[in-house]
Amino acid sequence: MALFKKRTVGKPGEWYYCLEHKKVEEGPECPNKDRFGPYASRTEAERAMETARARNVQWENDPKWHDAPAGGRNDE
Numbered sequence: 001m002a003l004f005k006k007r008t009v010g011k012p013g014e015w016y017y018c019l020e021h022k023k024v025e026e027g028p029e030c031p032n033k034d035r036f037g038p039y040a041s042r043t044e045a046e047r048a049m050e051t052a053r054a055r056n057v058q059w060e061n062d063p064k065w066h067d068a069p070a071g072g073r074n075d076e
Contacts, residue, residue: 014038017048 011027016037018030024045028035036052039045059065 015040015042015045017045
């Protein structure tokens with residue numbers, strides 16, 4: 001068993017958005033569970049939250065997602 005955890009080494013040119021620190025990182029600095037990415041550019045990573053919101057709206061309005069019978073939802 002290793003005494004020290006190996007630090008994740010980032011790759012130049014891969015950009016991530018850290019959800020924990022609310023910042024853009026080149027190469028992963030934080031654990032997978034705390035970040036979105038990789039993105040091809042810093043600009044794309046800076047818009048990560050905007051992109052996620054837009055995708056959530058698309059997903060929530062996808063008629064294939066809501067497979068409950070018409071007129072009856074079981075979320076009460």
